Amino acid sequence: MSKRFLDEYEPLLVKKIKPAQQTELPNLLLAAFSACIGGTFQYGYNISVINGPTEYVHNFINQTVSDRYQTGISDYLLTLLWSIIVTSLAIGGFFGSMISDTLALKLGRKGALLANNIFAVMAALMMGLSYPTGLYELLIVGRLLCGINAGIGLCVQTLYLSEIPPTTLRGAMGIGTCVSITFGIFVGQVVGLKEFLGKEELWPFLLSTTCIPAFLQLLILPFSPESPRYLLIDKGDIDGCKKALKQLHGARYEQELKDIEEEKKNLGSFKAKTAWEVMGDRSVRWQLIIICLLNAAQQLNGINAIYFYANYLFKEAGIPNDKIPYVTLGCGACECVTALTCGFLIDRLGRRVLIIGGYGIMSVCCILFTLTLSFQTASPVIPYLSMVCVFTFILSFGMGPGGVTNILSAELFTQNARPAAYMIAGSVNWLSFFFIGIVFPFIVIGLQQYCFLVFLAVCFFTALYIFLFIPETKNKTFLEIQNKINPSKNENHTDGSETVLLSTSF
Structure with missing residues (x-):
């Protein structure tokens, strides 16, 4: 986040917040950015990035089948294989969603997001190796892993963004999920142009770029705190909650702490x-x-x-x-x-x-x-x-x-x-x-x-x-x-x- 952006926009945002609700905006934005870049950004990116090399992947499947079986592949079977490669993202997303709540509870919101990058790195490796090994099946496995990563990211990141901001900024912060998806789609379209990686000889590298947002999140997210709500309500860590709130909301964090304590009290003997x-x-x-x-x-x-x-x-x-x-x-x-x-x-x-x-x-x-x-x-x-x-x-x-x-x-x-x-x-x-x-x-x-x-x-x-x-x-x-x-x-x-x-x- 550039200093110029913060100098121009931080006063405008903070001005609309009551003095008792002012936040440490740079820390809050950094937490949101680091969650999004390896979260739903991946979802949008992997939706659009597959469109660019469609023709090249078709050629690769044709050549692979010809080399294996000394025969061509029918148009019907080619379309079916391509559909499986594309829709594997949705199948993986479903399974990722199914395990997201367990990861969010066991590892925490931040821990689940960090662990989720394993799937993105493995996916990049599978899709990158598909061409040199002559195994188009690795594209299916890679897209499935991309889907698992996106399914977990879509659930856990949105959960994290809903729990870290003050009440007055919850809507603006929560919109980060949509922004990161649409930005991921846009970046995938740009990178897939022929002026960049949208060339036939570069399509394996294009599909492997899904590891870059994963590495960025692994570098940045550790500097942001865990969800204060998770720390207090789920883990009972009052000191950790106060520390996280101070980092995200600044010195005036008492009202948000009071709201969290009231919610915990209202829930009684908490059990997720x-x-x-x-x-x-x-x-x-x-x-x-x-x-x-x-x-x-x-x-x-x-x-x-x-x-x-x-x-x-x-x-x-x-x-x-x-x-x-x-x-x-x-x-x-x-x-x-x-x-x-x-x-x-x-x-x-x-x-x-x-x-x-x-x-x-x-x-x-x-x-x-x-x-x-x-x-x-x-x-x-x-x-x-x-x-x-x-x-x-x-x-x-x-x-x-x-x-x-x-x-x-x-x-x-x-x-x-x-x-x-x-x-x-x-x-x-x-x-x-x-x-x-x-x-x-x-x-x-x-x-x-x-x-x-x-x-x-x-x-x-x-x-x-x-x-x-x-x-x-x-x-x-x-x-x-x-x-x-x-x-x-x-x-x-x-x-x-x-x-x-x-x-x-x-």
Whole structure:
């Protein structure tokens, strides 16, 4: 983080925080950066970096099969192998999500993030060795390991970012998950250009670069503290909690310590719940429904369809084929900008305004896409209207669902259920990602441009559900959020945990 950036922006950020809530902003930003660079940055990076060398990997598989069996490979089998390589990321992500809560509890949030880099380094080694050894199977193993790394990172990093900032900065800090994903996608697109590593002889090195963010995190993250909430509530380490709060929040840390102690007291004899216990707990059933719906909608809302149609729309608008990758790069840059903008607005406008507005605008874009694709040749202006829709949809996604979903997943649960809730939410997210990857091509073939009507239904009903059933969580402690969800919650804790019933009368 440059000194110039801190000189310009730290006074602006600190000015908006009450004197009693000022933080050691550089330490907080360093902790967030170090968590993100080896966490969800890897998720976004590995989604996009595989697109550049597609043709070269196809050639490698063809040559490998020919050398092994002295025969060519059918187009069907080649497509199947490529699909397995690509979707292995989602399968690994699902398994990574399944073990994330155990790692977060056993090793701590910081310890789990550091240990997670083992999978990234092993993945880089597997994919780098695939070409010299002539084993395309190593690409599948490498992508599977990348997925495990991304699955753990997506859950644990978001958990860490939700627990280290003061209440007034929790939304802005939590948006780091979305920013790092979109920045990872953008960097993967840049590195995959032919001017960098997007050449046929360099594709093994391109796929191996996933180890670089891992090494960066291993160098930087040890200087940041463990989550103060984890130290006090999970481990009972009051001295460690105070030390971490002082490092992250500065001298005025007493209010945040008081909030954590109040949460610990409210939880009674604390015991972190497993995923099975959380799923069987009727007191958090509606919270689980909310986060499962939001995480499924995040993958099923049509953002993948937009990127699928983007090249076609750009080509119809008269953009030369060799320039289309750079326009696609502009889409990635737009998503980064909106994610950053969401970070500045989320604690000012609130979560509900951004996510409902995002899904609302995306619903309108789905209607416009259906119309413009249906009448693409009716006027020379139509292709340009389609391009405007592409950028508007991406901007709306980054400003709303892309940025807010993970924050809400953290804020609707208290400490004893939060790691397991993240594991469940992450699993749903990855399963939805895998589902859309498998089913989406058939949806496009069957419905063509009318596939956006399916995504219209997803966006519209998700926005309606949020409007009716999800409360605003801006500037509220985790306990205040629980009390707002159910003002009449039972104060008698028979099992040492907090009993919360989700009311539908917000």
